Amino acid sequence: MNRQYLLRRRPQGLVTRDDFEYREAPMPEPGPGEALVENLLLSFDPSQRIWISELPGYMPPVGLGEVMRSDGIGRVIASNDPKLPVGSLVQGLVGWQDYCVTKKGTPFGFFRMPDHLPFPPEVMLSALGMTGITAYFGMREIGAPKPGETVVVSAASGAVGSVAGQIAKIEGARVIGLAGSDDKCAWLTNELGFDVAINYRADDWKKQLRAACPKGIDVDFENAGGPIMHTVFSLLNLHARVALCGLISSYNSTGDRSGSMAELSAFIVKRIRLEGFLVLDYAKRFGEAAQQLGAWVAAGKLKHKETIVDGLEQAPDTLNRLFEGEKLGKLLLRVRS
Ligand SMILES: NC(=O)c1ccc[n+]([C@@H]2O[C@H](COP(=O)([O-])OP(=O)(O)OC[C@H]3O[C@@H](n4cnc5c(N)ncnc54)[C@H](OP(=O)(O)O)[C@@H]3O)[C@@H](O)[C@H]2O)c1
Numbered sequence: 001m002n003r004q005y006l007l008r009r010r011p012q013g014l015v016t017r018d019d020f021e022y023r024e025a026p027m028p029e030p031g032p033g034e035a036l037v038e039n040l041l042l043s044f045d046p047s048q049r050i051w052i053s054e055l056p057g058y059m060p061p062v063g064l065g066e067v068m069r070s071d072g073i074g075r076v077i078a079s080n081d082p083k084l085p086v087g088s089l090v091q092g093l094v095g096w097q098d099y100c101v102t103k104k105g106t107p108f109g110f111f112r113m114p115d116h117l118p119f120p121p122e123v124m125l126s127a128l129g130m131t132g133i134t135a136y137f138g139m140r141e142i143g144a145p146k147p148g149e150t151v152v153v154s155a156a157s158g159a160v161g162s163v164a165g166q167i168a169k170i171e172g173a174r175v176i177g178l179a180g181s182d183d184k185c186a187w188l189t190n191e192l193g194f195d196v197a198i199n200y201r202a203d204d205w206k207k208q209l210r211a212a213c214p215k216g217i218d219v220d221f222e223n224a225g226g227p228i229m230h231t232v233f234s235l236l237n238l239h240a241r242v243a244l245c246g247l248i249s250s251y252n253s254t255g256d257r258s259g260s261m262a263e264l265s266a267f268i269v270k271r272i273r274l275e276g277f278l279v280l281d282y283a284k285r286f287g288e289a290a291q292q293l294g295a296w297v298a299a300g301k302l303k304h305k306e307t308i309v310d311g312l313e314q315a316p317d318t319l320n321r322l323f324e325g326e327k328l329g330k331l332l333l334r335v336r337s
Contacts, residue, residue: 002027004097005315007052007062013252014323015052017316020068020096028101035084035102037074037110039094041308042315043125044331045071045159046322049251058278059107068096068315071130072335073113073121089113089121096315098335118294126330127304128293131159134245134279135221136289139167141282142243142275143219147172150213152232154200155223155248157184158322159330162192163293164221164245166302169193173219176212178205178228187328192303206231216240225249236266242274252323305329 002025011019030036050057051069062069072094076084084090084102092110094100102110113121119128126132138160145151151168155161156177165188168175177188177197185197196212198205209231216237222229225247236242267274282289296302307327309318312335321327 002097002099003312005068007064007066007068009064010053012254014320015316020316028099030078030080030101033081033104035076035079035081037090037094037100037102038077039072039074039098039100039335041073041121041125042094042096042333042335043071043129044318044322044333046246046248046251048319058280069093070096071125073125074100084110084112088115091124096312098312119297122306122308122332123297123304125332126159126306127163127297127302128290130279131330132163132293133282133286133289135160135163135167136293137279137282138243138245138277139164139221142277143168143221143241145171145173145219149173149218150176150215151219151221152176152178152213152217153221153223154178154228154232156188156194156197157328158223160245161221161223162305162329163302165194166192168219170296170301176209178224184328200228210235219243221245223248233266236270236272238270240270240272242272244274244276248323307331309333
């Protein structure tokens with residue numbers, strides 16, 4: 001039996017269990033050139049909320065009646081593909097289900113992971129996975145902080161933000177993180193070495209941000225959008241850079257997503273560079289990023305944290321933890337050990 005969660009309807013706001021249909025399907029069989037994979041770990045990413053909406057994205061939306069799309073890691077348990085022998089670990093879009101088949105034409109395909117992983121599988125989906133690599137290229141290639149510059153990271157306690165902020169510290173910048181609770185802020189400053197962390201739910205967070213940036217802001221690593229982005233924009237310096245990574249504050253919104261763009265006039269006057277980017281743009285350089293991130297982790301310069309939820313049946317509720325609720329670092333769900 002293959003437990004699956006299928007998309008039943010497009011959610012309005014935060015997802016509910018009724019947005020998904022639970023199904024117990026027969027165990028799938030691999031066809032010629034395919035392998036059967038038992039899913040081990042599922043990645044939870046804000047882009048999943050985009051995939052189940054009608055917002056434009058870099059992939060088509062998940063269709064109604066389709067298994068919910070999710071990156072993850074699994075183990076091959078039967079194989080007609082000599083490149084994916086039984087016992088090997090694979091990464092790809094495995095979906096919210098117990099088992100998947102490595103069907104040809106699945107976007108991005110399924111990659112065989114090294115037999116002897118340098119770090120546990122969960123790290124390969126966090127600091128050394130797509131989110132760590134997103135932080136690496138966004139911060140180094142677009143933010144490009146110089147020693148002594150001021151960097152602000154929003155959604156800083158999350159998978160991308162926590163790595164992005166640490167990379168800016170490694171580059172010698174002064175780093176301010178924005179996060180949604182005092183505990184998350186304490187983790188950023190006490191464990192990860194951020195210079196300042198501000199709880200954006202505090203009444204005076206804008207005042208705190210201005211006080212934390214007496215020389216203005218040189219780099220905005222933007223994960224949030226909305227009021228956070230607009231406030232950060234108002235503090236940007238001459239020749240500042242904005243690495244526009246995500247706009248999570250709008251992913252659940254059902255109303256008008258347009259906001260005041262009045263701050264953009266300052267982009268002209270201050271010659272600010274704003275660049276939206278997708279980690280996939282750097283696909284040819286993933287190896288370089290993984291090697292550097294791995295070296296920093298091994299040297300203790302880059303810390304990582306995974307919040308792991310147990311049980312496939314938790315999948316629908318887990319998605320909302322990206323938007324509210326407690327979690328630190330990368331959010332994962334363990335289907336089985
Ligand atoms: N461009 C790319 O290629 C790429 C790749 C991966 C991810 N991303 C983007 O990067 C951002 C972070 O993704 P992630 O994978 O690292 O997820 P994540 O940060 O692990 O989880 C989401 C985080 O966003 C914060 N958040 C939720 N609602 C918010 C709001 N309204 N305002 C401010 N913060 C809010 C949450 O914590 P608190 O609210 O409690 O602080 C949580 O830490 C997202 O915008 C995502 O779309 C972009």
